[in-house]
Amino acid sequence: MSIQQNLNTLRHPVSNTPEKSPFNAGETLAQQHEKLTVLLLGSGGRECALAWKISLSPCLEKLYIAPGNGGTGAYGENVGISPLDFNAIADFAAEKKVDMIVVGNEDPLVAGIFDYFEGKEGAPVVVGPSKAGAALEGSKDFAKQFMVRHSIPTARYQSFTAETVEEGCKFLETLKAPYVLKADGLAAGKGVLIIDSLDEAKSSLREMLGGMFGKSSATVVIEEFLKGIECSVFVLTDGNGGYRILPVAKDYKRIGEGDTGPNTGGMGAVSPVVFADKEFMRKVEERIILPTVNGLIAEGITYRGFIFLGLIEVEGEPMVIEYNVRMGDPETEVVMLRIASDLLPLLDAAGRGNLGDMPLAEDPRFATTVMVVSGGYPGSYSKGEIITGAEDAVNAILFHAGTSRTGDGELLTSGGRVIACSAYGKDIDEALANSYAAADTVNFEGKYMRRDIGLDLKKLS
Structure with missing residues (x-):
């Protein structure tokens, strides 16, 4: 399936019958609010995947990405503003009549961007938690205390x-x-x-x-060290008890095959996850998601955005390793592929505090991503290497992470994790074959990738 075919499939993923289409919410949103102008903050592979997904929405007027990277310009307009420069963001939002700010990375959330805009007349909707809510990631001590207070299973x-x-x-x-x-x-x-x-x-x-x-x-x-297999569960919540569980994913953090060597920002991801079956997810929802969502409300913490649950299965039981207050990377690069619904109206509803009964449909196909990284990463590595072959990839979508472009459009490396090669498949084997075929077409000096993404899950299936 070509990239364009993938895009078409996502635009009409379920049914042409109006009452069953997950895009009805988007059409309603467009009618109610005309079309939305969105500012997405961040510059990594996660933001590239979010930009791609948001760009598919029928209710999108204009998408800006600040600062973006060498790939995000395909889905919107990059603007040279730091996600931590709240005054510049406010001025830009006012000038461009931005309706919604989607915060990709954690730093602005921990610094209080939600609080900066909260209550200001004419301010855009901010999708993300308040500074108090962002402490779930900003302070691991706070997060552990929160889990203990609300009887959420975690390590001693x-x-x-x-x-x-x-x-x-x-x-x-x-x-x-x-x-x-x-x-x-x-x-x-x-x-x-x-x-x-x-x-x-x-x-x-x-x-x-x-x-x-x-x-x-x-x-x-x-x-205390917990022994088991990990997965990532993502929740979109509106701060008033409404939430949606996104497709589950598993990422691979170590640089070396067989999960060896130092941790990285993530070398690949797979969705769905074999062991995260209905019974496992029932436990996750009852023991972790509901106590988290209700606990935030009970403590008076405003939280309208994504909650990342880093989980580990210990003898069939889910336990929390960590919270993040945004989408994970590189999991976003597979989760976005597996969300069949229009994401933008869901983000708008969450940011406004009313998810209601808005649907979130999942694509039944497998999605995988393989991260192509700079040689030497996560240690020292060179930047500015010329990237070739990215335009030749087929049956995959390339989400740029550490890339930039010269004035004449030449693509260069600008970070350790360079490009996430994401693909669909009827099963995990086909998806991985497509991801690796795309990764093999991308070339630059010192290129490296892990060749064992998803192998542990294949052994479980």
Whole structure:
């Protein structure tokens, strides 16, 4: 299936019968609000996938991406504004009559972009939680306390500061290897250490509390290690008890095949996930999603946006590893493919606090993504390498992450994770074959990819 065929399939994924079409909500939205002008904040593969999906909406007037990357310009207009420059964003939104701001990455949410616009006359709808809600990702200690308060299953833990480092070392002695140490604050996905040696864990605790991750590790959360298989569950919630569960995905964080080597921002993803069956998801909804959504309301925390649940299955039981307050990356690059409904009216309804009975339909096909990265990543790597072959990929959609373009349109690498090669398939084998075929067409100096994405799930099927 060509890229254009994929686009056509997503535009009309379920039925031409009006009462069954998931796009009815979009048509209604367009009638009620005319068409929406949207500003999407971010520059990664996640934002490229969101831009692609939003661009398919029949109720989209204009899409801006700030700052965007070398691929997002295919779906909207890139603008040179930092997602953290709230004043510049407000001025731009007023000038362009922006109706909705979709926040892709976590930094603006933790910094309080929702609160900045909340209550201002004529302000755009902001899809994302308040600063208080963003603490679920901005502070791992807060997140763990929240889970304990609302009886949400998670690993045993304690938090420590420089003043209590010796107590932290004693707590480590009560645990079995491997030892999990997490920086409390945001650390660009690099603030989690999993260590096999007790002595090394104690040493790393001292280094973290001594400034290994700057202010982010002024507090360190030490967790009991949970053994099992992980998956990512995403929820879109309106802050008033309404929510929709998005397609489940599994990502692959380690740089090396067989899940070896250091953690990265993600080397690939698969959806659906074999073990996340109806019974597993019933437990997730009853024990984790509902207590989370209701807990936020009970604590008076405004939350209108995505909740990411990093879960682990331990002997058939779901437990929470972490919360994120936005979509995951590279999971977004498969989840967007598997959402058959028009996403824009769902975002609008969530941002306005009223999801009501709006449908969210899933595409039954498998979707996979393989991330092509720069050599040396997640360590040091070169930038500015010329990318060729991206236009030759077939049966796949390439979501750009770390790319930029020269003035004459030449495509260059600009980051560690360069392009996510996403594809459909009637089964996981076909989807992976399409993703890898596309990844093989993309070339630049030092290109690397994992060749074992999805193999663990294939063994379970």
